[in-house]
Every structure is written in C-alpha cells, then in structure tokens.
Amino acid sequence: MLTIKPCERTNEVNVTPAIGRIHSLNQLPTNMREGCRVALSGTPGTGKTTISRLLHSEGFDVLSMEKIAEKHNCLGELDSSDNSKPIDVELLISILRNTWDIIPSDITIIDGHLSHLLPCNHTIILRCKPDILEERLVKRGYSKEKIQSNVEWELIGSAWNDNEGKDGWLELDTTELTENEVKERIIKWIADDFKPNAIDTDIDWIASMEE
Template sequence: MFPSTSVALSGSPGSGKSSIAELAKSSGWEVISVEKLAENHGLIGEFDEQEQAKEIDIEKLRNSLGKINGPLIIDGHLSHHLEVDAIVILRCKPSILRERLEQRGYPKWKIESNVEWEIIGSSWSDIENENVAEFETSSTESYIVWSCIQEWINEGHPSRKPFIDWMND
C-alpha cells in the first residue's frame, strides 16, 4: 500500500495543491484540508472579509494535533506548519501564477501579495522539517508532478536541495 507517512502539501494559492490532492485521493491516499482539520478541532474562526478566507489559528491547531500519523496528505497553504513526516511545496513561476489567480478572479491586491510571496519564497525557507521537497508546477502536467511526489515519498522523502529561486527569473 503506502508508506505510513504524513505529508503536508503546501504552496501558494494557484500552485496546483488541489489538483495534486485530487490525484492523491484517486490513488487511494486519505487527503484532508487544513481548513477541515481546523474545523474538526474547533479552531477555525470567522470569515475575514479582507483576506477572503476563514481564519485558522495554526499554532493552536499544531499544538492540538501533535505529531500527525500517516498515511495522510494534508492539503493547504498552511500545512507546512503542522508536525508531519514530510513536506511538499508546490512552486509556480510568478508570471504563470499571476495568470492562474487572475483566471480565478482574485482581487489585484491578493494577486500581487501571492505573487510576491512566491518570488520571495520566504515561508518555505523557514521550514524546520528536514524532509522537504519543492516541485515546480508551472508547465508540468499535474499527473507527472504527482508521480514525482510519489517516487520521493517511496524513496523515504529525503530533503531535496537546492530550492527553487525566482529572484533572478
């Protein structure tokens, strides 16, 4: 079956998390969103009009859950804050990410914020877990990315460096 690995599936909005999560489900993995986990533990707040999302107290969720056992994939751009065995970060070329977010109808300020976040990659560089891998999703079909992720998990999810750097792109 699957290694008993808990995997955080993170990345900027528009990087392909939902597509990969659907492929994982169709491959037999249990997949749950960070939002659903927070909801299940009573740690989801009100809808934030400015952010256009429900607030999640990720620190309280992390403390409440402790070490998460697998096999399980946790989908969401905050999932890398949880205590899991491995972290997958989906990365998308900023110009393509911008197009994807525009197609979703995101407001301009939110598009700019997410594109800037992707360029800097700051949250990814602060991850303490050693079992981190980035997968580039700009022009690669989702099923190929998912195949690469499965291979990485089956190899024992070793850290993959160097990380993607969009600063000179």
C-alpha cells in the same frame, strides 16, 4: 519548536520494484507504506487541491487543513476577497501537538496553504513562477490586494528557503508540469524514502530573474 516524529520503519523484507514503475500507493512495498503525515503546501494557485485529488485517486488518504481547523474550532469568518476562512494556525498547532501523538496507519496527505507549519513528518511545497501564478489568481477572481500579497509571498519564498536541504522536504516547480507529472514525481519521492531536494534544485525566483 515543532517536534516532528519520523515515520517508523519495519524490518520486513520486500522485493522493491523500480521507483520509476511505482504509480500508486498499492504498488509501494509494505515497508514503504508505514503511516505518516505529509504536508502538501504552497501559495494559493500552485495546484495543491488538484494534486491532492489525484493522490487520493491513487489510494492515499487526504485531509484538508481547512477541515482539520474546522473540526478543532480554529476557523475565522469568511473572507470575501478570496472566499476562504482564515485559520488560527498557532491555535491549531497547539491542539495538534497533543492530538497527533499517534502516527496514522496510512500515509496521509495534509492539503493546505501553511500545512508545512503543522506537526507533519514530511513536506511537499508546490511552487509556480510569479507571473503565471498571478494569471491563475486573476482567473479565480481574487482581489488585487490578495493577488499582490500571494505573488509577493511566492516571489520571496522565505518560508520555503528556510528549509532548504532538510530531510523529508520536496519542492516542485509546477509551472510547466502537467497535473499527472506532478503526481508522479511526488509518488516517486515517497518511494525513494522522502529524500530531500538536492541544493542545486532549490527554487529561487529572484535569482532566476537576475540571470
């Protein structure tokens, strides 16, 4: 079982601006900028890399899960079906349990599919309607097998559903949102002390198809 350490909070008093007016890391009050790790996960094609770049432009530290895996020799050979290298997630988790004991000095975004499995303090899951996701993956040139497995993963969403209502867990449907809208919602969530999704906002593609 992973041990997730909560972000430490200080007793420093700050005048907090309205959450809706916070658009970057620098606008967060000091007591809301305590260091922690935030996983940015989701099926390939949901927008993780793009959103990570936008968050980085707003002052957040961003680390790629692939780069972390490479640093700790947890990368496999290149997979030609999607031009990515498989990560030995179990090995990486066992290493990070020891090396991530110290909380970072700043809020750090960990970008990568399955980053929600790493010992992070909070988690963001980007979702996308399966039919739109399929179109995105076709444009990327993924093989039919890779497209099918990723679309099925998104459709079932079992990994995400197991965490419904957990603290520090945000699930966002990116299908019809602009990149900036996704970024703004994430920053608002951070400013609102990482409050979890309301149960009635959890995403269930199968249920929506049956309606």
